[in-house]
Amino acid sequence: MKPSRFPARLAVVAVALASAGSILLYAQRPQRPPAPPKGPWMNTSLSPDERADLVLKEMTLDEKIALLHGVGMPTDDPVTPENAASNRGVGYAVGVPRLGIPGIDMSDAAYGVRSSQANGRYATALPANVAAAAGWDPDAAYEYGALIGRELRAQGYNMTLGGGTNLTREPRNGRTFEYLGEDPILAGTLVAKLIEGTQSAHVIGDIKHYAFNDQENGRNSGNVSIDKRAGHESDLLAFEIGVTKGHPAAVMCSYNRVNGDFACENEWLLKDVLKKDWQFPGFVVSDWGGTHSTEKASAAGLDEEQPGKFFYSDKFKAAVEAGRISQAELDEHIHRILRSMFAVGVVDYPRQRAVVDPFAGFETSRKIEESGIVLLKNNKDILPIESGKVKSIAVIGAHSDVGMISGGGSAQVDPIGGSAILPPGQGATHWQQQIWFPSSPLKAIQQRAPGAKVSFDPGVDPVAAAAAAKGADVVVMFAYQWESEGMDLPSLALPNYKNGDKDVDQNAIIEAVTKANPHTVVVLETGSPVTMPWVDAPQAIVEAWYSGSDGANALGNVLFGSVNPSGKLPNTFPKSDADLPHPTISKPQAVHFDGPVSPETWAKGLPPFPINYDEGLKVGYKWYDAEKKPVLFPFGYGLSYTTYGYSDLDVKTGDTVTVTFKLANTGKREGAEIAEIYAELPASAQEPPKRLVGFTKVKLGPKEKKTVTVEIDRKYLSIWDEAKNAWSLVPGEYTFLVGGSSDKLPEKKTVSLQ
Ligand code: BGC
Numbered sequence: 001m002k003p004s005r006f007p008a009r010l011a012v013v014a015v016a017l018a019s020a021g022s023i024l025l026y027a028q029r030p031q032r033p034p035a036p037p038k039g040p041w042m043n044t045s046l047s048p049d050e051r052a053d054l055v056l057k058e059m060t061l062d063e064k065i066a067l068l069h070g071v072g073m074p075t076d077d078p079v080t081p082e083n084a085a086s087n088r089g090v091g092y093a094v095g096v097p098r099l100g101i102p103g104i105d106m107s108d109a110a111y112g113v114r115s116s117q118a119n120g121r122y123a124t125a126l127p128a129n130v131a132a133a134a135g136w137d138p139d140a141a142y143e144y145g146a147l148i149g150r151e152l153r154a155q156g157y158n159m160t161l162g163g164g165t166n167l168t169r170e171p172r173n174g175r176t177f178e179y180l181g182e183d184p185i186l187a188g189t190l191v192a193k194l195i196e197g198t199q200s201a202h203v204i205g206d207i208k209h210y211a212f213n214d215q216e217n218g219r220n221s222g223n224v225s226i227d228k229r230a231g232h233e234s235d236l237l238a239f240e241i242g243v244t245k246g247h248p249a250a251v252m253c254s255y256n257r258v259n260g261d262f263a264c265e266n267e268w269l270l271k272d273v274l275k276k277d278w279q280f281p282g283f284v285v286s287d288w289g290g291t292h293s294t295e296k297a298s299a300a301g302l303d304e305e306q307p308g309k310f311f312y313s314d315k316f317k318a319a320v321e322a323g324r325i326s327q328a329e330l331d332e333h334i335h336r337i338l339r340s341m342f343a344v345g346v347v348d349y350p351r352q353r354a355v356v357d358p359f360a361g362f363e364t365s366r367k368i369e370e371s372g373i374v375l376l377k378n379n380k381d382i383l384p385i386e387s388g389k390v391k392s393i394a395v396i397g398a399h400s401d402v403g404m405i406s407g408g409g410s411a412q413v414d415p416i417g418g419s420a421i422l423p424p425g426q427g428a429t430h431w432q433q434q435i436w437f438p439s440s441p442l443k444a445i446q447q448r449a450p451g452a453k454v455s456f457d458p459g460v461d462p463v464a465a466a467a468a469a470k471g472a473d474v475v476v477m478f479a480y481q482w483e484s485e486g487m488d489l490p491s492l493a494l495p496n497y498k499n500g501d502k503d504v505d506q507n508a509i510i511e512a513v514t515k516a517n518p519h520t521v522v523v524l525e526t527g528s529p530v531t532m533p534w535v536d537a538p539q540a541i542v543e544a545w546y547s548g549s550d551g552a553n554a555l556g557n558v559l560f561g562s563v564n565p566s567g568k569l570p571n572t573f574p575k576s577d578a579d580l581p582h583p584t585i586s587k588p589q590a591v592h593f594d595g596p597v598s599p600e601t602w603a604k605g606l607p608p609f610p611i612n613y614d615e616g617l618k619v620g621y622k623w624y625d626a627e628k629k630p631v632l633f634p635f636g637y638g639l640s641y642t643t644y645g646y647s648d649l650d651v652k653t654g655d656t657v658t659v660t661f662k663l664a665n666t667g668k669r670e671g672a673e674i675a676e677i678y679a680e681l682p683a684s685a686q687e688p689p690k691r692l693v694g695f696t697k698v699k700l701g702p703k704e705k706k707t708v709t710v711e712i713d714r715k716y717l718s719i720w721d722e723a724k725n726a727w728s729l730v731p732g733e734y735t736f737l738v739g740g741s742s743d744k745l746p747e748k749k750t751v752s753l754q
Pocket of ligand 1: 410
């Protein structure tokens with residue numbers, strides 16, 4: 001399938017930068033001197049808004065216009081005078097050097113800095129965002145963001161394009177791995193921390209793709225229909241929390257239309273909700289090629305066009321000169337951009353390129369993966385594997401001799417030394433190429449079981465794989481589902497893949513292996529949930545997601561028990577596609593333009609096609625609960641090598657609602673339990689059966705018991721009242737449910753709330 005992306009960039013990005021020429025160019029390019037501190041706006045005791053106004057007064061019309069747009073893809077050759085000073089990431093806005101305002105240098109950085117092989121710097125790959133979400137750990141989310149911020153800065157960037165927060169409404173979305181699950185409170189809480197972490201490194205943080213860009217099929221043309229209440233209580237709530245708690249300097253508006261208008265010229269989304277209701281003081285940047293007009297977009301609240309300058313350069317200037325866009329409107333855009341630069345510190349702390357040591361990030365990456373791995377099944381405690389006792393282990397499938405897979409698209413991080421399944425030296429990655437990180441599960445297992453015979457079979461032929469499995473004490477069988485921006489999964493089934501001219505049916509291989517040897521641990525490397533027709537056959541199932549730079553060691557530590565698994569699913573695993581709100585994913589007639597496209601044609605956009613989110617409020621577990629559909633593994637579910645007990649729930653009401661309970665580790669091993677708090681709203685609220693309203697991750701030694709207190713924001717108990725255009729708490733009886741999984745909530749207490 002051709003990628004439906006902004007025309008100019010397409011697949012050439014990584015290829016162009018891979019050349020030795022561009023590396024040389026980097027080596028020879030002189031370092032930019034730090035911006036000269038000039039003018040009263042350099043007085044750091046003034047507020048970002050005051051400083052921005054002082055700079056604004058000095059700026060010419062041309063300087064203002066230059067800050068409103070990109071300069072083409074800086075990754076594309078040749079280097080132009082406009083992008084010469086850029087770091088050659090994916091976006092750049094020239095600054096105002098005479099006033100000490102640096103250019104804004106942008107790189108994608110969903111789970112690490114993108115395309116860094118080309119400039120010879122490399123980056124740490126963290127586990128996919130969905131894996132971090134499975135850790136349910138705000139502190140870890142901060143570390144995740146902070147590491148990305150530090151590496152961006154060291155590579156010469158001062159703005160990230162990370163912060164993906166679209167809810168998993170459609171789990172076949174090819175970007176599910178880049179997002180933070182199906183619950184708005186979980187996703188919003190985590191992205192807020194991630195943004196805080198990134199901005200702590202004086203790098204402009206962003207949150208994307210605002211909003212309802214919940215599938216990739218037809219993302220440039222889809223017109224999402226959703227009512228305002230459902231919108232506010234689902235996807236928008238995740239963004240609201242991210243924006244109001246994480247204070248990102250930038251919001252990226254998405255490609256799709258929402259209720260008729262493109263998101264980047266949608267007054268409801270940008271002006272009414274984001275800027276007015278949430279009081280967002282930063283700037284809105286279009287997704288790449290997501291700008292479709294000048295006056296309309298400007299009036300609706302789009303502050304910056306990226307990566308080009310079709311609408312926000314000459315056309316914008318002409319509109320200002322002709323009075324079609326007021327000076328005040330222009331100044332508001334500029335003020336927002338400048339105040340964000342001051343607020344984050346990109347003016348006061350100019351970037352200094354440094355040599356990134358990507359190995360330094362391995363420990364953080366490994367720990368986040370360790371806390372995000374989800375143990376889905378563990379019959380007869382086959383896990384952890386006892387290294388002193390096990391005599392033979394058969395490792396099978398999914399290139400597990402050499403590596404672990406990663407997610408593709410603009411999120412792709414270049415693996416150090418190149419993809420594990422390619423000849424050495426091919427470090428730069430290509431658009432929608434499956435990339436395997438050189439982190440070998442086979443080696444990690446061998447190291448942890450030095451006394452055992454550890455064999456490997458590629459898992460491409462059911463008969464050979466069954467023979468390899470037969471007789472081993474333990475089989476560790478790997479299976480994967482690869483996904484990427486620019487495409488959706490055809491279904492949640494584990495995909496078949498090609499090996500030479502052979503079609504490998506992963507489900508058939510798992511069936512053959514588990515039949516030959518039931519002492520099998522299936523390890524999944526996926527971004528989205530998968531269906532498992534074989535679920536009863538293996539003794540254990542482990543979800544390892546896309547596991548980052550040091551994934552194999554994290555997995556090894558969990559399999560052999562030096563780490564006790566504590567992750568819980570941020571997405572429901574349904575039994576089949578037929579159980580989803582939309583059994584088939586909506587697809588447009590035309591998913592992309594054929595051939596090169598003029599900006600005028602692009603501006604008009606592809607004809608809209610309907611994406612009807614008529615499940616409304618019922619996203620993820622709320623859908624399965626409401627529709628009474630049994631699932632394979634529920635939201636919030638995950639096992640541990642120890643057990644936990646909940647008791648003594650108490651709920652106190654006041655300005656906030658305080659939930660207190662006792663949590664005990666009833667087993668023999670130290671562990672960390674994610675305690676989940678749900679609420680059932682009064683019937684008159686007409687809500688799905690229950691919603692997550694709070695959570696906390698608690699570390700407990702063997703037999704240790706702690707009193708746990710969680711404050712619940714009343715907004716999280718409220719509904720969106722369309723008539724009042726505000727959150728509103730419906731007076732009545734609220735039942736609080738507490739436990740370790742959305743389907744297992746042993747503690748229950750009902751209180752009255754007004
Ligand atoms: C993606 C964004 C990304 C941008 C720049 C777009 O196609 O949707 O997530 O940040 O490209 O690469």
